[in-house]
C-alpha cells in the first residue's frame with residue numbers, strides 16, 4: 001500500500017515536471033467584460049497590432065507609468081512585426097489571440113474560424129513560450145458555436161466595458177473623455193495599436209495614463225485583473 005502511495009506521488013511529481021501548472025484566473029469558455037472588484041485596477045487592451053511604430057510608442061508610454069497591458073494581436077501582423085510583440089512580452093505585458101487575419105466572423109464557417117484561432121495561437125506561443133489563454137473576437141462578437149470552440153481550445157473570451165472608439169477616427173479629446181467618464185474599478189478598456197487611418201490613441205494615452213494614475217488606479221494585464229474577481233460568476 002505504501003509503495004503504491006509512493007509510486008503515485010512520484011508519478012504526480014513527474015507529471016508536474018513535464019507539464020508545469022500555471023495559475024491563471026481565466027476560466028476556459030467564460031466571457032469577460034469587466035470584473036467586480038473594489039480594487040482600483042484597470043486592464044488596458046490594444047487590438048489589431050503589432051504595428052511597426054504605434055506599438056512601440058504605446059510600450060514607451062506604458063513603461064513610463066509602470067503600466068501593464070494586454071495586446072490582442074493579429075497573426076499576420078505578428079508574423080511581420082514580431083519584434084514589437086517580443087518587446088511587449090519582455091516588459092511584462094500579455095498577448096491575446098485576435099485571429100490570424102481578422103475576418104468578419106459572420107462571413108466564415110466554424111472550420112475556417114478554427115484555423116484562424118489555432119494558427120495565431122501557435123504564433124503567439126512561439127513568442128511567449130506559453131499557451132495563449134485569452135481570445136477576443138474581431139468586432140467583439142462571434143456565433144455561439146464559435147464561442148464553444150474557443151472554450152474547447154482552452155481560451156476565455158475577453159470583451160470590454162469601455163470602448164475608446166479610437167478606431168473610428170475621433171479626436172484625442174473625445175477618446176480621453178470616453179475613458180475618464182467610463183473607466184472604473186475592474187474595467188477592461190478597448191484601444192487599438194493598429195488603425196488603418198489617422199490615429200489618436202497615443203496622444204490620448206498621454207493624458208489618460210497620468211490622470212487615472214493620479215486618481216489611484218493601477219494598470220494590469222487581463223489575467224491579473226481576473227485574479228481580483230472571486231469567481232467567473234463574479235463577472236459582469
Ligand SMILES: [Zn+2]
Nearest residue numbers: 047048138139
Ligand atoms: Zn480588431
